[in-house]
Amino acid sequence: MVINYIKCHGTGNIFYLIDEVNKVLIEEKEKSDFSIMVCNSDKNADGVLFIGKGDRGIAKMRIFNSDGSEAEMCGNGLRCAGRYSGEVFHLNEFSFDTLKEQYYINIKKSDIPNLPNVEVEIGNISTDVKSIPIEGFDNKVFNEKLFVLSKELLYTAVSVSNPHLVTITDSIEWDVMEEQGELIKKHKELFPKGINLSFLKIINENEVFVRTYERGVGFTKSCGTGMMSAVLNYCLNNPHLFDKRIKVYNDGGMVLITVKREEDDLYSATFEGNASYIESGKIIYEIDSLSIKKESEYLDEKEAYFKLLEIKDKKLKI
Numbered sequence: 001m002v003i004n005y006i007k008c009h010g011t012g013n014i015f016y017l018i019d020e021v022n023k024v025l026i027e028e029k030e031k032s033d034f035s036i037m038v039c040n041s042d043k044n045a046d047g048v049l050f051i052g053k054g055d056r057g058i059a060k061m062r063i064f065n066s067d068g069s070e071a072e073m074c075g076n077g078l079r080c081a082g083r084y085s086g087e088v089f090h091l092n093e094f095s096f097d098t099l100k101e102q103y104y105i106n107i108k109k110s111d112i113p114n115l116p117n118v119e120v121e122i123g124n125i126s127t128d129v130k131s132i133p134i135e136g137f138d139n140k141v142f143n144e145k146l147f148v149l150s151k152e153l154l155y156t157a158v159s160v161s162n163p164h165l166v167t168i169t170d171s172i173e174w175d176v177m178e179e180q181g182e183l184i185k186k187h188k189e190l191f192p193k194g195i196n197l198s199f200l201k202i203i204n205e206n207e208v209f210v211r212t213y214e215r216g217v218g219f220t221k222s223c224g225t226g227m228m229s230a231v232l233n234y235c236l237n238n239p240h241l242f243d244k245r246i247k248v249y250n251d252g253g254m255v256l257i258t259v260k261r262e263e264d265d266l267y268s269a270t271f272e273g274n275a276s277y278i279e280s281g282k283i284i285y286e287i288d289s290l291s292i293k294k295e296s297e298y299l300d301e302k303e304a305y306f307k308l309l310e311i312k313d314k315k316l317k318i
């Protein structure tokens with residue numbers, strides 16, 4: 001079978017996008033293995049986005065991690081899926097379906113020429129621990145010590161439909177995060193569905209840096225839902241920052257996030273950033289083999305993305 005793909009990314013979080021709106025191409029029982037095979041063939045890929053028919057919007061995004069697990073939601077992926085669907089349906093503002101929730105997409109202009117820019121509105125962000133879940137807690141995990149992971153850090157748990165554990169720290173060390181990410185996998189009695197782990201470092205009041213060790217993937221250049229969860233925790237610790245736009249730097253660029261308090265335990269966020277195409281081509285797929293044939297590259301978008309990286313590197317003095 002030959003399947004068209006677009007390889008795309010939101011701040012360096014890379015996906016293969018497969019359009020199944022008119023026809024299901026990969027059967028349900030094969031989606032997981034197909035995603036593993038794609039990500040094994042291209043080690044830069046973090047997952048596969050399937051765009052299908054939507055009940056609650058113009059289309060529906062499903063996200064499979066590189067290990068083949070399906071996640072409830074993907075913030076960076078939603079920007080890419082939103083850009084693609086906006087182009088196909090010739091729309092700039094529309095609602096979009098995902099596994100659990102419906103979200104709103106707004107195609108916006110970027111300050112950097114040729115850098116496609118998308119804002120998504122994310123509702124129903126919750127700190128109710130039952131929606132995550134973490135076992136052994138009844139209500140919330142807010143600035144709590146979790147001794148299985150660290151003796152010092154204070155963690156907060158957040159659900160953006162998918163589960164997140166976030167902390168604020170001055171020291172974001174790769175090996176410390178990896179060790180904790182691996183401990184999370186071992187402690188199924190605490191984290192039965194796994195959890196994405198994000199560390200946030202404050203640069204100044206309105207600017208932060210976030211890195212994530214993702215469930216089902218490991219380190220990615222950025223994680224949209226991880227950044228939203230980390231900024232929510234930052235606002236919970238500094239309530240005057242609710243409704244303020246926070247610049248979030250990450251290993252793959254920069255995004256803008258504003259978190260609002262809707263009601264007790266329920267929050268929403270606007271999340272804006274690039275949704276860039278890298279290449280398009282064909283995936284040649286048989287049940288036990290897969291190969292990827294690139295046909296064209298989006299060189300102007302690549303150049304525009306380098307400008308974003310330059311801004312980020314300058315800020316972080318890399």
Ligand SMILES: N[C@@H](CCC[C@H](N)C(=O)O)C(=O)O
Nearest residue numbers: 071074075076162223224225
């Ligand atoms: N990178 C994504 C999140 C992808 C899913 C995550 N690994 C999970 O299993 O929950 C994002 O941008 O939000």
